[in-house]
Amino acid sequence: MKKISIKTLPDEEFFVGHKGCSGCGGTLILRWTLKALGDRCYVVVPAGCMSAISFIYPQMAFGVNAMIAPFAATGAVLSGIAATIRARGIRDVHVVGFAGDGATADIGLQSLSGALDRRERILYICYDNEAYMNTGVQRSGATPRGARTTTSPSGQVRFAAAKKDLVRIAAAHGIPYAASATTGHPADFLRKLDRARQVDGPAFLHVFAPCPPGWGCATDAAADLGRSVVETGLWPLVEWDHGEVRINREPRSFAPLADYLGAQARFRALGEEDLAAIAAARDHHWQALRAWARECAAAAPAAHPA
Amino acid sequence: MSGAPVTAPPCALRPFARETQLAAWPATPQADAGQLVASNGGWRSLWPAIALDACNGCGLCLLFCPDGAMVWNAHGLPEVAADWCKGCGLCARECPKDLIVMQAEPTP
Numbered sequence: 058m059k060k061i062s063i064k065t066l067p068d069e070e071f072f073v074g075h076k077g078c079s080g081c082g083g084t085l086i087l088r089w090t091l092k093a094l095g096d097r098c099y100v101v102v103p104a105g106c107m108s109a110i111s112f113i114y115p116q117m118a119f120g121v122n123a124m125i126a127p128f129a130a131t132g133a134v135l136s137g138i139a140a141t142i143r144a145r146g147i148r149d150v151h152v153v154g155f156a157g158d159g160a161t162a163d164i165g166l167q168s169l170s171g172a173l174d175r176r177e178r179i180l181y182i183c184y185d186n187e188a189y190m191n192t193g194v195q196r197s198g199a200t201p202r203g204a205r206t207t208t209s210p211s212g213q214v215r216f217a218a219a220k221k222d223l224v225r226i227a228a229a230h231g232i233p234y235a236a237s238a239t240t241g242h243p244a245d246f247l248r249k250l251d252r253a254r255q256v257d258g259p260a261f262l263h264v265f266a267p268c269p270p271g272w273g274c275a276t277d278a279a280a281d282l283g284r285s286v287v288e289t290g291l292w293p294l295v296e297w298d299h300g301e302v303r304i305n306r307e308p309r310s311f312a313p314l315a316d317y318l319g320a321q322a323r324f325r326a327l328g329e330e331d332l333a334a335i336a337a338a339r340d341h342h343w344q345a346l347r348a349w350a351r352e353c354a355a356a357a358p359a360a361h362p363a
Numbered sequence: 364m365s366g367a368p369v370t371a372p373p374c375a376l377r378p379f380a381r382e383t384q385l386a387a388w389p390a391t392p393q394a395d396a397g398q399l400v401a402s403n404g405g406w407r408s409l410w411p412a413i414a415l416d417a418c419n420g421c422g423l424c425l426l427f428c429p430d431g432a433m434v435w436n437a438h439g440l441p442e443v444a445a446d447w448c449k450g451c452g453l454c455a456r457e458c459p460k461d462l463i464v465m466q467a468e469p470t471p
């Protein structure tokens with residue numbers, strides 16, 4: 058298997074001609090993934106932006122077999138396809154799903170959990186634009202504190218629950234591999250994709266995916282926001298690999314929150330107090346993350362090493 | 364990115380006219396995978412103009428285009444596929460040498 062990296066990325070395109078908004082981060086993630094995985098790929102996309110913009114008769118933006126799953130059923134459809142091709146002896150096809158944060162963290166969570174439990178070889182990618190974008194920016198379980206959506210108009214820093222930690226939710230199933238990534242770190246993303254496609258069992262990638270109309274950011278900001286969300290500590294790059302936890306980037310000190318939040322209209326209403334609350338929540342999240350990494354390092358090695 | 368020159372855009376524009384070509388419409392969208400049936404050029408308000416003289420062919424503009432609209436030309440240099448580009452400006456922002464400038468759409 059040829060290693061996936063920016064240098065080895067082929068020229069062929071398997072996701073183009075879509076009607077995604079100008080500068081959409083989610084489409085960038087799909088394009089990179091399918092370029093890297095090549096033509097031996099079955100794709101599952103639930104209701105959401107990526108299906109709405111890709112299956113527009115008479116044209117399909119996917120250059121590989123792709124189907125739309127019911128909103129709540131990405132995991133079930135993925136593991137069903139994987140079981141079928143396994144029964145038919147097909148070994149060289151990647152079964153990959155691209156689901157939004159609503160489809161993953163909320164309505165599709167039980168289906169994802171079931172699929173992770175069934176241990177089929179699937180690759181589940183959540184492109185996280187941090188709200189239900191296709192239906193007009195409603196708050197999801199992955200919307201960060203302080204972000205304005207149409208159903209959290211004030212941002213609700215003090216009342217809203219913290220963003221669901223999808224990597225740890227996936228890792229809690231004891232699957233081989235789960236990791237977070239962003240549109241601003243293509244080499245890191247492709248390395249994780251390379252790892253995810255090779256493990257024997259389910260793999261989960263949680264990828265930061267800026268949405269210019271939903272976030273009120275510039276159309277050229279998808280990569281830059283990916284970098285600043287990591288530098289500000291709001292999106293840790295982390296990897297769960299057979300029971301071992303790696304924090305890929307440990308900023309010695311976090312960049313000012315304004316570097317990231319200031320570039321987006323959805324955070325415009327935040328005051329000093331709100332920013333302090335967000336910083337405190339971030340620091341607590343990092344403490345918990347480091348404690349998790351230490352705890353996993355202290356535990357016995359996983360039962361099924363790579 | 365291999366840097367190997369690709370002269371054609373990733374996919375071709377193949378317009379369909381409902382009235383005259385009904386029989387040619389595929390039975391499923393799958394039949395036309397990777398084709399554009401209507402140009403995305405109209406989405407654009409700014410055009411990415413590339414100063415090719417100083418370009419080292421690093422390929423980052425191709426990598427970061429969400430639409431696959433930046434392609435290699437026959438000389439191994441980047442070129443914008445006009446029907447595919449939505450004018451987002453990501454290529455310009457990510458070019459490490461700042462060779463791409465978003466400017467007013469050239470008049471045909």
Ligand SMILES: Cc1ncc(C[n+]2csc(CCOP(=O)(O)OP(=O)(O)O)c2C)c(N)n1
Pocket residue numbers: 104105106107127128129156157158159160161186188189190191192197
């Ligand atoms: C069972 C069901 N409920 C509601 C919908 C309507 N619906 C379609 S897409 C969507 C939002 C999807 O949000 P998300 O999963 O975050 O993906 P995004 O649109 O942000 O890419 C909703 C609510 C549906 N298709 N099916």
Ligand code: SF4
Pocket residue numbers: 076077078079080081082083084106107110186190191267268269270271
């Ligand atoms: S609304 Fe957001 S996520 Fe949906 S296609 Fe547009 S930019 Fe992408």
Ligand code: SF4
Pocket residue numbers: 080411427428429430431432433443447448449450451452453454455
């Ligand atoms: S402006 Fe956007 S769509 Fe056009 S070539 Fe550059 S990155 Fe691609």
Ligand code: SF4
Pocket residue numbers: 413417418419420421422423424425441457458459460461462463
């Ligand atoms: S990113 Fe800039 S230097 Fe690199 S290939 Fe594109 S135009 Fe040339």
